[in-house]
Amino acid sequence: MIDQLRVDGDRLWTTIHDLAEIGATAAGGVARVALTDADRAGRDRFVAWATELGCSIHIDRIGNLFARYEGTDPDRAPVVIGSHLDSQPTGGRYDGAYGVMVGLEVLRVLHESGTRLPASIEVVSWTDEEGARFPPAMLGSGVFSGDIALEAGLGSTAMDGTVLMDELLRIGYSGPEPVGSRAIGYYLEPHIEQGPILEAGGHTIGIVTGVQGIRWYDVTITGRESHAGSTPMDRRSDAMVAAARLVTEADRIARDRSPDGRATVGVMEVSPGSRNTVVGGVRMTVDLRHPDADTLSAMHEELLAVAASLDPAPDINPIWYSPPIVFDADIVAALRAGAEAAGYEPVDITSGAGHDACYISNVAPTGMLFIPCADGLSHNEAESIERDHAVAGAEVTLRAVITLGS
């Protein structure tokens, strides 16, 4: 009986694009920045849709928005599905919205069929995931998990001086519920990949096994400015050459850990910046990532060793470490089984980007599902997904929710 439940692909696809009309941009994207009128309109629409299904609406003090579809066993903590309704200022139609709309579709399937699982099912939209107007990113989920103080979240200030709490009150989404007080049995976030891996491999469903650990470094290299013509190669202290070797070695360190290792040098500033003067100073960044903490530590040690071997030796300053996250085994298993039951060959994937699921994993069993997006493009009005992929992600989510909520 319950195994016969299927999502309504047309309904899902239509609903996603109905939502996308709220804040729609001329270029086909969405501008539904957190706590703007467009964000309010999006929240209102979601609340209306959920209320039609008999859901209760719960809002906490940072504006996180929960629609609860009751289960039969009041002792069971709910299975929570969700993501975020806010977007980048020139965002796409699917980043965040997809996860909330999949949650809504799951509720619709349950409601339409008169199905109630033992566990309640909730759909959440976390406040201000993008952090585009009110930094930092993942603000609402970060306050929920206790990683960001409520006062810091409410006090977050936009470039124009606007304070988050004032906007929350203005749009009517400052709720009474203490943040983080809601029980979460499982948290499951469907999302577009925002990367090229699934599309490149021809995969429809990515089971996210965890989130990469990240190490950030600020690097300073001090050489000696000298004349490009009169200074022999063996008399130089060339900060540019040392920087270049660090770049190629960081690249190698990541490639030695294929396919999961990542290394990126995104910033490089040289001085004095004259074509016939040997570079005396370089400031650059390094970004190392890997889903395994020990491997990431080994990459870190190797980077330091490479730096120490260079002349002039780069000064490597580690400025941030975000440990890898390993997602909940029950959720991963439920997603994998759900995908196989629905006829897909799921592929394991690691998330390279931050999501609300990262913070929530600190306080509840958490998992994610990815579907492909065209060219890996996101945070862009041209963001695009296939209807079949969108429906497949919802089918798999539905099956996993049934497993987890039964």
Add this chain to the structure above:
Amino acid sequence: MIDQLRVDGDRLWTTIHDLAEIGATAAGGVARVALTDADRAGRDRFVAWATELGCSIHIDRIGNLFARYEGTDPDRAPVVIGSHLDSQPTGGRYDGAYGVMVGLEVLRVLHESGTRLPASIEVVSWTDEEGARFPPAMLGSGVFSGDIALEAGLGSTAMDGTVLMDELLRIGYSGPEPVGSRAIGYYLEPHIEQGPILEAGGHTIGIVTGVQGIRWYDVTITGRESHAGSTPMDRRSDAMVAAARLVTEADRIARDRSPDGRATVGVMEVSPGSRNTVVGGVRMTVDLRHPDADTLSAMHEELLAVAASLDPAPDINPIWYSPPIVFDADIVAALRAGAEAAGYEPVDITSGAGHDACYISNVAPTGMLFIPCADGLSHNEAESIERDHAVAGAEVTLRAVITLGS
């Protein structure tokens, strides 16, 4: 008799430092920028010193200044010794001034001893070698050789709108003589090395056999911006990594031609310049140098081949080629013999910097002699040389001039 002639080391050293008082800076350097009042004062002092020796003074239309000590054979073209009296805005006491003062000392030795050689001996100060106020550098010698048009030289305009010809008239050094009309039998330019080679090797005298050829390139690399976390290494088109490989390969290309090869990347600009975004675009420069034209061509070809092998492939745009200069064999031989006669072990050296001798080599047999400067430092108020080296350079010049002028 003539072989017994020796320079007066105290007189030379004192004269150099008397001259350095004109335009002296608080930090111990010199600000005697071309065609300023300080430049006029420096020229006036030189004219006064040369006139005391019975020299005739000759000034051409671009302000090149010649002091002529007559020889006995009117059919012989003169041996010309010199360099430039102008300095950088925060220049040193020896760059340029040394060569003119050595020429003056040679004239004093000849005058004091009543010696006249068959050839006349002239000491020249070329106008505006530094190009610091009126670009380009080596302006006076460039007009003399015909490489720069007289009109372009006279019309050179400073940042504040001042025109060179007006300043030349103002300081009284616009002469009547057509530029380039003077015969030059040999041109010999003593200079500080402005590099570290002689000091590092413990050498006193460098015989300059030629000037490096130079090839300049503007390089553009177009990759693809992508997310540092979600883009696997094998899916990247990273302009930063390609740039880094080009830097290390250019370095290798030069080191493979030790000790004369040079490669310098002095400018690198990356975009978008975000620490967690793979670099999509790089603009950089490459400067390749070698004293042998064929070797420099081989370096050029190798750089192009390296670029073609990279992905994304750098677009290499050659923007300038200055061919190598090989100095006159008679002058090199005379300097070498002079150095050995004076008890020094001269070392052959290639000039990596531009000098008036580069242009003059196009119209007359030309050579240069280098003495060490501390730490290779020049274009700097801290520029410093040893008294013994200064005197040695003058001794060698005196002997070479006697050889060439006899």
